[in-house]
Amino acid sequence: MITNRREAWTGRLLLGLLMAVTVVPFVSLFVTALHPKGTYPSGLSWPDDPQWGNFADAFRAASMGELLLSSSLIVLGVVPAALVFGTMAGFAFGHLRVPGHRIGFLVFLLGLTLPFEGIITPLYYQVRDMGLLNSRWAIILPLIGLFMPFSVVWMRAHFVTMPDDLSEAARIDGAGTWQLFWRVHVPLAMPALSSLGILLFLWTWNHFLLAIVLVDDPAKRTMAGALGAFQGQWGTDIPLLCAGALLILVPTLAVFLIFQRRFVAALLQGSIKG
Amino acid sequence: MAHGSIRRPLRAALTVSLFAGLAACSAPGSDTPSEGANASAAPVTAATCGTQPVTLRGYFETGFPLPKNLADEFSRQFPNVKWDIREDQFAVITQNAPRVLADDPPDLMRLPQVSELVKDGVLKNLDGYARAFGWDKWPASQLEQMRVSPTGARGDGPLWAMGLNFSMTGIFYNKKLATQIGMTKPPTSLAELDAVLQKAKDAGLTPINQFNGGATGGLAFPLQNLMSAYGEPGAINDWIFQKPGASIDTPANLQAAQHLERWIKAGYFASDINSQDYATMMSRFIGGKNLFIFDGDWESGNLDKQMAGNVGFFLMPSAQAGGKQAAMSAPLTYGISSKAKNADCAAFFLNWVATNQQARDIAVKVGGSHPMGPSDAYMPPVAENTVTAATLAAGATIGKDNGAMDFIANATGAIYAKSWTPQLQKLVAGQQTPDGLLKSVQKDYESQVKD
Amino acid sequence: MPAPIAGRRTRRPRAGWLGWLFAAPAVIMYATFVLRPLSLTVQYSLYDWNGIGPSRWVGLDNYRRLLTDSELFSSILHAFELILFFSLIPVLLGLFVAATIRGIAQSRLATVARTVLFLPQVIPLVAAGIMWSWLLSSTGVVNEVLSAVGLGGLTRAWLGDLGTALPAVGVIGAWVLVGLCTLLLLAGMSKIDPGLYEAARLDGAGPVREFFSITLPSLRQEIGVCVTVTVIAALASFDIVYIATQGGPGNATMVPGLEIYYLAFSEREIGMASALAVALVVLVLACVLPLQRLTRDGSR
CATH class of the missing domain: 3.40.190.10 (Periplasmic binding protein-like II)
Structure with a gap:
């Protein structure tokens, strides 16, 4: 590739600038969190006496342990189920090509564009009538439904690339459809599955709307929903709010940094298919 | 999203969704008026918290320690009563009030303006308690903002809520x-x-x-x-x-x-x-x-x-x-859901707040406002030169000037x-x-x- | 993107209608928690209902009000204004940055950048809202920077000014989305045959002509994806506005998502909220479907 030095340097400069703009909000949040509680610090000033204790206080005030547990339970409720259902339907539409698979698939495809606000009102009454209001099920079950379009489209895209010969061979060996699916195709779908899993984890963990509408108790919400409640309760104390917000970010940031390669790949593919 | 050809299946998909639409065609909402609406208060003889363990569900306003302090003191005096308290900012409470009172009824809730809640029948009529506890003998001005007539105008009619104190x-x-x-x-x-x-x-x-x-x-x-x-x-x-x-x-x-x-x-x-x-x-x-x-x-x-x-x-x-x-x-308004499980205990608490000496101390020291209750009730001493003293004195001026x-x-x-x-x-x-x-x-x- | 259903094969695995058993769980969940509420939204939109008492059939009255009530209608206009910030800026900026750093795409700096630029995608939008309300406040970093470069006259409470609140919300969205767009476009550029650029250089093409005659046409599909994702994010925005301004000041940042939430859960006009919800769903489809055609035609 031909590039001259000047271009490379403009590139570096620009990239550095963009990264700075991306990072500054995090830095601002961090330094603000270190100011004495109840003060109203200005801008990006490093406090004279950094209050590291704010993080401990915010951890206690937000009962962070409980929140982590709650979000984890919701993720455990949503992600495996959505993965299994999405994979099975993707298999049916993409590989088995059941009669009417195009229509079925299209109905899911149109769901990809659906804004959650479009169904939140009836969903509230439906969940209430099911007696699930204020329980984690109120978030888990609708989220599985709402993630179906993406999961099905994603997994179908994987299964249409699988050669039919593979299945023919398995059938000749006497495998039923279920064995074909479970023994042959699921192991081959692992890369697609794990990327989907990462995306679903992230979207569940960060989901806000259902949490604030359907669950009043922050201890039964997702992390993002709990953060909204935290702002409601501690918005009166800016440094504490910032400390709490940072703590709530830590789990996703940690998971992201550990699995960053997979994450970036999954997110890029995810938006292409979404 | 660019998968396959779209036009032919689109028509089929539209047909499918049309069927889905027909699946639910009865009008939303119930036609029977909710039970609490304009119901007259049942006569109350003795409302207490009993001696069995009770958990009162409270929905309070964030940032104001008064109700929580009162709840703690109440549990100290009546150890069988425990609290399950949820907090939100007032704006959120205003938004949630009708839904929460109807769908997830608390025993005691910080309320916004009551007239619409009364219309919806989600609040308990407190007249029975008012007679039983003698609230109707207090200065009428304390309670008038929480009275709503059957026509929907506020100022007189049955009592639908109660104050923890009244603010200035x-x-x-x-x-x-x-x-x-x-x-x-x-x-x-x-x-x-x-x-x-x-x-x-x-x-x-x-x-x-x-x-x-x-x-x-x-x-x-x-x-x-x-x-x-x-x-x-x-x-x-x-x-x-x-x-x-x-x-x-x-x-x-x-x-x-x-x-x-x-x-x-x-x-x-x-x-x-x-x-x-x-x-x-x-x-x-x-x-x-x-x-x-x-x-x-x-x-x-x-x-x-x-x-x-x-x-x-x-x-x-x-x-x-x-x-x-x-x-x-205005009174710091608290009400009881018409579906509350422990309405008697909640009413007993509201009466206790207005009449118990420790509760009135807390109302002034923590809340800064004048307690509810009869005009000759105990008033805690307040240090001069504090702003608490100044606001309480202002209450007298307003009373005099109506x-x-x-x-x-x-x-x-x-x-x-x-x-x-x-x-x-x-x-x-x-x-x-x-x-x-x-x-x-x-x-x-x-x-x-x-x- | 793979091109599915390229050509039907004659020998397909025979599962027949029984194969629908595989699709059944997904179909049931989708029908129960998405299709049913969606059709109920359409139904509710034809009623006047406060969510508690009995309802009253009003036909299309709610839709009529949507078009005549300036407050409701302006929320839709605001959503379109947000497209400028959520879509146009990230895509343009992303194109510019990606084209400039194409040459150093393999450097260590670019690897670090990949991680850093993704951070806004990983955190909840709520957190982005909290951070930026703080940055954009009257004593925040944005004003500090402006004062430092001699633009002190411009400082203000950005989210509290009727003229700047909506653009300020837009900036938050742009911050969230610009990294994603940059990386998507960069990934697309890495697939372009380097030989094309070399040939262009030999022909004496400068970076500008190179960009317009090679880069841009090859990225048609990636650009389409960026625009689709960001337009949906703009039209359906909720989290950021809910945290940063609650629709204020003076309704300047009211968007359909938030208005639906207020109408349904605070003003208890379920019918009106549902009519707006239907309008929002239709608007998103109307904006997004043509885009698909555009990118598809380009990629085939």
Whole structure:
């Protein structure tokens, strides 16, 4: 590739600038969190006496342990189920090509564009009538439904690339459809599955709307929903709010940094298919 | 998304969704009126919390320690009672109230304006308790804001809620800054107040910080104060209580709104009030950044602690020196859901708050406001020179001048969020005129009251 | 993107209608928690209902009000204004940055950048809202920077000013989305045959002509994806506005998502909220479907 030095340097400069703009909000949040509680610090000033204790206080005030547990339970409720259902339907539409698979698939495809606000009102009454209001099920079950379009489209895209010969061979060996699916195709779908899993984890963990509408108790919400409640309760104390917000970010940031390669790949593919 | 050819299956998909649409065609909502609606109160002989373990479900307002402190003291005196308390900011409570009371009923809940909740039948009629506990023998003014007649007007009729105390609003000032600009005693007329504001401005101080950002139109405080300086509190109450024919768009109120606009244009408010929330206002005032805030005595205890000796309070002066004074004064309203499991115990708690000596101590020391209850009930001693003492004394003045008003933000359930807040924010930005402000609020009010 | 259903094969695995058993769980969940509420939204939109008492059939009245009530209608206009910030800026900026750093795409700096630029995608939008309300406040970093470079006259409470609140919300969205767009476009550029650029250089093409005659046409599909994702994010915005401004000041930042929430859960006008919800769903489809055609035609 031909590039001259000047271009490379403009590139570096620009990239550095963009990264700075991306990072500054995090830095601002961090330094603000270190100011004495109840003060109203200005801008990006490093406090004279950094209050590291704010993080401990915010951890206690937000009962962070409980929140982590709650979000984890919701993720455990949503992600495996959505993965299994999405994979099975993707298999049916993409590989088995059941009669009417195009229509079925299209109905899911149109769901990809659906804004959650479009169904939140009836969903509230439906969940209430099911007696699930204020329980984690109120978030888990609708989220599985709402993630179906993406999961099905994603997994179908994987299964249409699988050669039919593979299945023919398995059938000749006497495998039923279920064995074909479970023994042959699921192991081959692992890369697609794990990327989907990462995306679903992230979207569940960060989901806000259902949490604030359907669950009043922050201890039964997702992390993002709990953060909204935290702002409601501690918005009166800016440094504490910032400390709490940072703590709530830590789990996703940690998971992201550990699995960053997979994450970036999954997110890029995810938006292409979404 | 670009998968396959779209047109042919699209038609089929539309057919499918049409069927899905037909799947549910009965009209939403029940046709039977909910049971609580306008039900008369069952006679109550003795409401107590019993001796069995009870867990009272409370829904309180964030940032105000009073109800929690009362709940703790109550559990100390009645160990069989435990609490399950949830908190939210008042704006959120206002939004959630009807749904929560109907779908997830708490035993005791901080309430916004009650008239619509009564109409929906989600509140318990407290008349039975009032008779049993003798609340009906207290000064009538304490309870009238929580009475709603069958026609929907507030002010008389059955009792639907109860106060933990009743609060008083006015102007808090920073004593050090006041001395600095030569304000040695509170202004006694509107003209004097204007002069003080100008002096503060000239001295390079921020005269007033007031929350007015996001969903919080705090400029309603000074506006209503100005309304009562120019006009009669009775007329304002009629509007708030939804008396037939009442209007907010009156000549006196127009003068008040114009006066507020002059304050804005003169730069008496901080330039960023449209993004100030309540917490920002408080932390700036406590930090000595400005002279005045318009606020209520629920902050008295807090201010006496954080600005000890440096904070004063006065009621909005009348237009002419020596005139009658008025102030927003409202009970800290708590109600019981019509579906509450432990209504008797919750009512017993409300009575205890008004009559128990320790509870009344807490109401004053923590809440800063006057407790509910009979006029000859025990009053805790308050140190002189505190702002708590000043606000309690102001209560007496208002009583004498018959100047208690409910809050214009309480006229209907949606009037604050939907009308006052955006209109006042536009007034600050110079995109609304005083006249347009009142006309627009009145229009929204009429459409909401009609429903 | 793979091109599915390229050509039907004659020998397909025979599962027949029984194969629908595999799709059944997904179909049931989707029908129960998405399709049913969606059709109920359409139904509710034809009623006047406060969510508690009985309802009243009003036909298309709610839709009529949507078109005549300036407050409701302006929320839709605001959503379109947000497209400028959520879509146009990230895509343009992303194109510019990606084209400039194409040459150093393999450097260590670019690897670090990949991680850093993704951070806004990983955190909840609520957190982005909290951070930026703080940055954009009257004493925040944005004003500090402006003062430092001699633009002190411009400082203001950005989210509290009727004129700047909506653009300020837009900036938050742009911050969230610009990294994603940059990386998507960069990934697309890495697939372009370097030989094309070399040939262009030999022909004496400068970076500008190179960009317009090679880069832009090859990225048609990636650009389409960026625009689709960001337009949906703009039209359906909720989290950021809910946290940063609650629709204020003076309704300047009211968007359909938030208005639906207020109408349904605070003003209890379920019918009106549902009509707006239907309008929002239709608007999103109307904006997004043509985009698909555009990118598809380009990629085939």
